Amino acid sequence: MPQYMLLLYAPDAGEAGARDRWDELPLWQEVTESLREAGVLVANAPLHPASSATTVRVRGGGAELTDGPFATTKEILAGYYLLDCVDLDEALRHAARLPMARYGCVEVRPVMDADAIRRAVASQ
Numbered sequence: 370m371p372q373y374m375l376l377l378y379a380p381d382a383g384e385a386g387a388r389d390r391w392d393e394l395p396l397w398q399e400v401t402e403s404l405r406e407a408g409v410l411v412a413n414a415p416l417h418p419a420s421s422a423t424t425v426r427v428r429g430g431g432a433e434l435t436d437g438p439f440a441t442t443k444e445i446l447a448g449y450y451l452l453d454c455v456d457l458d459e460a461l462r463h464a465a466r467l468p469m470a471r472y473g474c475v476e477v478r479p480v481m482d483a484d485a486i487r488r489a490v491a492s493q
Contacts, residue, residue: 372480373460379473415448
């Protein structure tokens, strides 16, 4: 079954907004458990704040490290779900159930399996 990565983006809510979002934890747990029971959940996790990120770029043969996210945006990557779904339509249905879709967005992206990687390399 193909895998789909659901990337969860939300505006930085500040301290008060973060408390409101944590109040939604029972809803998150309900959706997560339903995904587990449906047999589609592979993994999921929230991420630490963007301020804890380190970005790595290799330039001129050396690694450059930058504190923080790679770009300045109004929305930050807050977490992810990795799902095994029959097709994109199923992944999109699950993405729409996530609370984040109401105030942020959920990017759904197919994950390349080993065969797809080999085909991509062979076509080069």
